[in-house]
Ligand SMILES: *[C@@H]1O[C@H](CO)[C@@H](O)[C@H](O)[C@H]1NC(C)=O
């Protein structure tokens with residue numbers, strides 16, 4: 001009997017491994033705003049953003065000179081007019097390394113205060129819902145996040161245990 005249980009556990013473990021390996025790499029992306037340039041002057045962030053797809057669950061990572069710039073999320077009007085007086089969110093934490101979550105499907109607007117917005121330090125991103133798995137194949141700039149992999153396992157595990165149970169019954173009665 002103990003041997004049977006061991007056998008079944010083995011089967012389940014093997015199945016889990018197989019399934020985890022097969023899982024497509026669906027992951028959230030942490031975008032470094034401006035790429036190698038970071039969050040600074042003399043970058044056109046409209047151009048930077050225009051060929052990218054931002055999905056619900058991604059993050060923006062602002063890397064910049066903490067002594068000069070900051071990161072403020074504003075509404076569309078204030079983005080267009082570079083008004084830093086009523087930010088929706090102040091993501092500035094003081095280290096020049098700020099993360100802003102894109103967790104709602106909508107448009108997000110960011111500017112740097114301290115006058116830099118007028119020189120072009122402004123970013124608008126359109127956040128979309130993640131497309132269904134087949135078209136969600138990761139691009140080179142994507143990095144998988146562990147959370148979304150576990151999110152996948154959440155749905156897969158019950159299926160694995162169901163298969164394991166059927167298998168065990170099969171072994172027992174053959
Ligand atoms: C943005 O906020 C300002 C000030 O609170 C307000 O006057 C303006 O109507 C807002 N614009 C949008 C698009 O919500």
Ligand SMILES: *[C@@H]1O[C@H](CO)[C@@H](O)[C@H](O)[C@H]1NC(C)=O
Nearest residue numbers: 070072090091092093094113
């Ligand atoms: C944003 O938050 C930082 C850190 O708390 C603070 O030093 C800064 O004054 C704030 N800026 C604005 C525009 O609210």
Ligand SMILES: *[C@@H]1O[C@H](CO)[C@@H](O)[C@H](O)[C@H]1NC(C)=O
Nearest residue numbers: 089099100101102103104105
């Ligand atoms: C999105 O993230 C912000 C900031 O962390 C948080 O305040 C908000 O509750 C989140 N919204 C959703 C829908 O998860």
Ligand SMILES: *[C@@H]1O[C@H](CO)[C@@H](O)[C@H](O)[C@H]1NC(C)=O
Nearest residue numbers: 043044045046047119120121
């Ligand atoms: C950025 O590029 C876009 C598209 O080429 C252009 O319309 C826009 O004026 C530029 N923005 C700045 C601040 O130069």
